[in-house]
Amino acid sequence: MKFFRTSFVIPALIIAALITVFFIFYIDVYLKKAFISAGEAAFGAKVEIGSLKTKFTNFSLNIDALKIGDKDNEFKNFLDIDNINFKARFIPLLSKKVIIDNMSIDGLKWDTARKTSNKLPAKKKKDKNPREENFLEKTIKEAQKQTIAEFNSFPGVKKFDEIQKQIKDFSPQSVVDMAGIRSVSKIQTSYVDIMGKYDSYAKTINSIDVQTQINAMKTAAEKISGTSIKTAADAANLKKNLQDLDAGRKELEKTYNDLKAVQTSIAKDITNQKNMFKDISSLINQDVDSICSKLSIPNLDFKNISRMLFGDAWVNRAGKVLYYMEFIRKYMPEKSKEDENKTEVKERMKGRDVIYPLKRGLPSLLIENISVSGTTGGEGKENVPLAFKGSVKNITSDQKLTGRNTTFEITGDDAGQKIGLSGKFDRLTGIAEDTIAFAINCTDAARFGIPETDYTPSLEQAKSSATAEFTLKGSDFSAKSDLYIYGLIYGGAKEFPEADKNISKYAGSLWQGINEIKVSAKIDILEKSGLNLAFSSDIDTILGRRFNNILKAAIGDVKETIKKEITLYVESQKKVLQSEADKYKAKLQKEIDAKLKDVKKQTDDIKGLISKKENELKKQAAAALIPSNLLKK
Amino acid sequence: MFIAKLIKEILKILQTDISPNQIAFGAAVGVFLGLVPGIAMKCVFFFLILLLRVNIGSALAACTLFGVLGLALDPAADKIGFFILNADSLVPFWTYLYNAEIIPLTNFNNSLVAGNIVLGIIFFAPVFFASKKFISYYRTHWRDKVIKWRVTKLLTAGILSHTILK
Known part of the structure; x- marks a missing residue:
């Protein structure tokens, strides 16, 4: 001390x-x-x-x-x-x-x-x-926005409903100006043409003065009928009058032929018009196509439904894993070999x-x-609980001092369900590399957090198996996953009583018979090439085909309605115009017929008179011993 | 006031019959306390001063003196420290210490700490023997004269000095 x-x-x-x-x-x-x-x-x-x-x-x-x-x-x-x-x-x-x-x-x-x-x-x-977001954080947010937008576009199935409404409430007049429809326009043009022709025929008919001709012929005929042959001079005079009468008859026959020609033209025009009406149906079809192109009938890209359905859930999962990987990276930063041995x-x-x-x-x-x-x-938590156990080894601030990576392995196997989670955080090499692998079997599909919609089957009763691997090497993040969901049932109106019946009907047709889905998803966020999001699934092709068929059927219904409406309109227009034209034609026909009848009668009378007078001349000549050579002359 | 207090303390040590060894040892350890920077090392040396039966007054006086002197000696201490910390033959030893438990807390790897420890070791023996000799010489030749000085009386007077120094 x-x-x-x-x-x-x-x-x-x-x-x-x-x-x-x-x-x-x-x-x-x-x-x-x-x-x-x-x-x-x-x-x-x-x-x-x-x-x-x-x-x-x-x-x-x-x-x-x-x-x-x-x-x-x-x-x-x-x-x-x-x-x-x-x-x-x-x-x-x-x-x-x-x-x-x-x-x-x-x-x-x-x-x-x-x-x-x-x-x-x-x-x-x-x-x-x-704090400024790094490249990975920015890109994963971008991917999240993208998948949310894609998921929101999924209710494109709703467009079936729009089509249905268009069919129900369709009125061609409300969509386009009917005057602009080619078939109607053709009808109207045809009417104008034929009426113009009828006007021309009317003028021609009116210009032929049949009555004057008939009157002149009648006068001439009366004059000849009262002539008696007593002398040779009378005979010569009669002969000359008969020749004049015959010339008049020929003139009358020409008038007859002219009227006949007009009559033939009218008949020909009617035939032409009938032929034109036969062609109008092809014009109506063209009009239907034209109107359909103007309607907002949806053209939904249904090629990658798996991406629409699972994209958001997948990117969210990847984003969450990336967040925790970066969290770990913050507390276990990478250190190069040079840093390790350098005397600073x-x-x-x-x-x-x-x-x-x-x-x-x-x-x-x-x-x-x-x-x-x-x-x-x-x-x-409502899911069937699964007990698990495992270990995490070598959590350290400097792996180079311990010479070992940080690893973890967790497994669970209970009541048919299996879960496996393992990972490695490597700081021994120059570039930090973190890997997390995940596998789950026979678990409730609902736990994947895929949002329920009126257009997709319920995951409530479905089971699933999934594997996923997430890697963060340096600043490059990549993740891939395989998901298998089975036991899907699309409840439709029963399951979603508040959902629109039409949508349930169409969605029901889409999902009929599909009770399992296999999806492969991949996301890469690389410093060199940026974001790459890829999905593939067996349901893409099936649903794409079904959707197109439903869409075609729905568009077919719209077309049929449009065609029916246009045909009705064209027919009504045709009827109105035809009635007008027929009246005009009947009037012309009547006029022509009357004139033809008169001319024909007059011509026949004249012919008879000439024949009679010629016979009289012959008889008279024989009776009065008129030299036969004189008669011959 | 601190200077007056220090002078009073020194006079007290010199005028009393405290063992010259205790005073000299206290001064020698006080050299380290004054020279070596860093709270951790100062705590170590202060703990030693309190624990060992050395004169605290002489230790504090040496600490003050070498603390001021250390400011002038720092450039030299830095060079010495840097030299020995990077001496090829010693690097393995320093590395061993650096990897050992607790020792890195002393900041021995700082050039000023290392250099001043070296300077402390260099000054330890001279300060010890010089102090011891000075005390003996003072007590033989100067103590009786100094005690008669008015300043000494003033500083060493119990109540009066206490009042003045306050």
Whole structure:
């Protein structure tokens, strides 16, 4: 004791004892507050701890009932853990190093329901520039927007309903100006043409003065009929008159022929018009096509329905995994080999720090092994719970010091359901590479969070199997997944009583007989080539074909209605115009017939008279012994 | 006031019969406290001063003196420290210490810390022996004269000095 100051040692020991007592009785309270505060800062939602107990004899920590709120869902827990227990090594703690050999996490659950809100009280906003999003974050948001837009376009099936309404309420007059329809226009033009022709025929008929001709002939005939042959001079005079009468007859016959020609033309025109009406049906068909092209009949791209249906859910899942991969990357940053071996000189205000390579030392954080157990069920979850267990190995701030990657493997097999989750976070190579693989079998399809619509089968009773792999290498993110859903039933109107019946009918036709879906999805976000989102599914072809058939049938119905309406309109127009034309034609026909009859009668009379008079001349000549040579002359 | 307090403390040490060894050892350890920068190292040396039966007054006096002197010695200490921290033959040793537990907390890998520890080691023995010799010489030749000085009386007077120094 000669070398030591007792007046210092005793008070120092008393102070140390007091500090120990404080730690034993009060450290748990402060540590709990510190954990909650750090957790809330990291997760952005309320963190609750049931109890926290430390033991200084073995430096162990035991946390019960840890609940971490989900910042995106006020009444849900992101994580719900029954118990966490671990023991830290003492000596490294003095060097600010946390080294844990074994840790256990029991009763791990997620997405469990909360009774109270997990929102944190609003904090004053700091005048801090918001963190700029990196390339991956920006691109995944872009992909999310894209898939949401695609999902929203899915109710394009609704357009069936629009078609249906168009059929029901269709009126060609409301769609186009009927005068502009070619078939109607043709009818009208034809009417104008024929009426013009009839006008021309009327003029021709009127210009032929049949009565004057007949009167002249009658006068001449009367004159000849009263002539008696007594002398040779009478005979010569009669003969001359008969020749004049014959010339008049020929003139009358020409008039007859002219009238006959007009009559023939009218008949020909009627035939032509009838032929034209035969062609009008092809014009009506052309008009129907033309009107259909003007209607807003949908042309929906149904080639990639799987992308529309599963795109949003898939990109959201990939986005969530990427968020956690980046979260891990933040706390396990990559470090090159050069960084590891370099002796670095840092200039500072006082002196210079010489940094030596850390070789066999311990990292600032090392958790050698975490045994995890939990369940996929939990409060507020309706699915059949599946118990799982596994381990996480080598969580460290510097893998190069431990020489091992961080890995995890979790498996569960219960009541026919199987789940497998494994991952590797590699910081041993120059480029950081994180991989998470996931496989699930015979699980409820509803848990994939694919939104229910009136147009798709319900996933309520369906089961599914899925595999997925997510890789973040450097700044390149890629993910692929295969999903198999079976036991699908499209309930239609029964399932969605509030849905439109027409939509249910069309959607029912689409999904009839399809009770399973296989989808392969891929998303790549590469620094060089940007975003690449690919989906393929067996339902794409089937539904695409069915949709087109339904669309064709619906368009066919519209066409039929349009054709019927146009034909009716054309027929009515034709009827009106035909009636007008027929009246005109009948009038002309009547006039012609009357004139032809008169001319014919007069011509026949004249012919008879000439024949009679010629016979009289012959008889007279024979009776009066008129030399036959004179008669011959 | 600090200077007056320091002078009073020094006079107290010189005028009393405290062992010269305790005073000299305290001064020698105080050299480290004054020279070596960084809270961690200062705490270590301060703890040693409190724990060991050395004279605290002489340690604080040496700390003050070498603390001021250290400002002038820093460029030299930086060079010495940087040299030994990068000496090829010593790098494995430093690397070992750097990878060891707790030791890195002392910031030994800082050029000023290392250089000043070297300077402290260099000054330790001379300060110890010089202090011891000075105390003996002072007590033999100067103590009786100094005690008669009015300033000494003023500074060492119990209540009066306390009042003045306040």
